[in-house]
Amino acid sequence: MGPAGSIGQDAPAVRREPARGSRRSSSGGRVRLLVAGLAALLVLAGCGGGESGGGAAPAGPTRTVDSERGPVQVPVTPQRIAVLSGSLAGDLFTLEAPVAVAEPRVLGVPPDATGFPPSWSAQATAQGTQRLASEGAGLSIEQIAAARPDLIIGGGQGFTAAQAANAYPQLQQIAPTVLLPAFTQWQDQLTRIADVVGRSDRVPGLLQAYQDRAAQVRGALRLPPQPTVFLYQARDGKPYVITPTAALPRIASDLGFVPDDVLTKANNPPLFGTGDSFETSPELLPRVADAPTAIVLPIGQRPLSQLQADPVYARLPAFGSGQVYELPSTAFRPDYAGAMSTLDAFAAQFR
């Protein structure tokens, strides 16, 4: 992995060459051509250099932000952002940052007709954002390069973060690349992304809007018996329990719900991924998920109606008493828009 500093040193020299040439030699078209050719060679050499050095640097004024791979020089006001994780893209649209190309996949959220998740497909279409076609063949470095981004943002939760991390050396060559950690709280994610794209000034207003809406929903809410357990069934048919400190139970807490202490009931099991859920056995579910109210997410494409027909779930107290509610998958690892729509979903479910 080349140090971030060396990237900043090589490339500006490359970029300056043609500019100087064009200024000086109004008479000599040949000289201009020669310099341009040399510059092209240098650029090519830079590209071929791989991890040893070379890379892209922003053209305009820059500032330094933190990333998972150390400090990175990014444009003060990026004009063309490539975002390699669907879970990070939503916040960029919330911040009205210019997104040239975006990864459309979000866990458990089927895309709409535009190919983007419904929560930000309208903004993506309005901005003319390209859909990053990364299914199957993996991250398309060529498509990202063709979009000529001036800032690449990757990381976050899930598989796409790993894809971006693997491609980091190539991505660096295209534009300054900021890999972000896997956030478990949407507030942290929003704040960090806003910092990367230079729109931190918008964050307090957005957070206040959430607080206001939460207070409003909480006031009108009919609270079911507490505590509450949060569940989903993954695609492999295994039951997963969401930990009390994950984003969704936190949002529910803001509304007066009491997340059940499932970690103690499950004897502190090993946690999955970033620690926002854990797998449990169907055999243990009656012990772990014995709270009087249950909230389920259709992440594994098994809707509540199917779970209710499953004898394993049907025997849970919340299922028996009818205190089981389904929220959309976007509530699991929400971005800002997801957190707001989760509040709306709570308002609709618990009237």
Place this chain on the structure above:
Amino acid sequence: MSVSPPTAPTTDERADERGTPPLAGGAARAAGLLVGVGLLALATLLSLAVGALPVSLPQVIGAFTDFAGTDAHVAVRELRLPRTLVGIAVGAALGVAGTVIQGVTRNPLADPGILGIEAGAAFAVVTSIYVLGITSVSGYAWFALLGAAVAAVVVYTLGASGRAAASPVTLALAGAAVAALLTALTSAMALLDSGTLDAFRFWVVGSLAGRDLEMLAGAAPFLVVGVVLALLSGRALNALALGEDVARALGQRVALSRGLAAVGIVCCAGGAVSVAGPIGFVGLTVPHAARALVGPDYRWVLPYSMLMGPILLLVADVIGRVLVRPGELQVGIVMAAIGAPVFIALIRRGRLVQL
């Protein structure tokens, strides 16, 4: 009419060339079968008693004699019993199917996959997910069965369409070609749509969990017919083992025997893959382990395979439940992890019987 098929002395002579198997002689082999039944009973009990929820032996028995609806009783009756029965049925079917396919093709590396059965089932399942949007394992089952049958028929037709009748070689080649094509199409479809890939990648591992008895009942007729046909083909396979010409000289109707055996394989492997998804290594390893015990006589290898298949599968499933408690590993993963070393151990001990 028929001349008496290859006789026991013939097979024992063959065995003698490579050393006598541990179980030689009818009495020893019959006793071995009884031991096998006992081991299967033990594996069944283990499968009912071991899991994420600690359940005592009296509770396991109580779940059947005195069902009280406790967590333990429900875990045994609703969760462990179905997967145990599925494990027994699928293990037996894969064990005998592997034995028959190795006999028919005279290929020690053959398993039901060689007829394109698993590739056909996978293709049908991924089509059902991608085109029809089916999401439940029981919904896949019929497609898997249909896909397995169609693929096997295509492979057999292609294998038999040359100048000669279906020979082991043309059959294996046709199977490899059809499987390669279907696998490519399956991958293409799964990769086109991330939702399909997500659903498919869990099916393709193979698992006994989450299968209800209805699914097993749906596949049961195929499994029963398949196992019966396979068990009946012992004599024919013994004859074929001597070579096609000798088999014919002994009065075997080679094409008919092969055809019946193939129907048995398709029913067994198709039924198994429809219930549990593709589970590798059972069909490959079990016949070799059985031959290592009783020698090359298919009339003994087949019943031994029928017992050893479910024992191996149930033990693998139990291991999968214990390794990553309270989660569990799919049996397909455990099977590959323990099947490969077992197979290598068999090879190193020189017990791989040449076919």
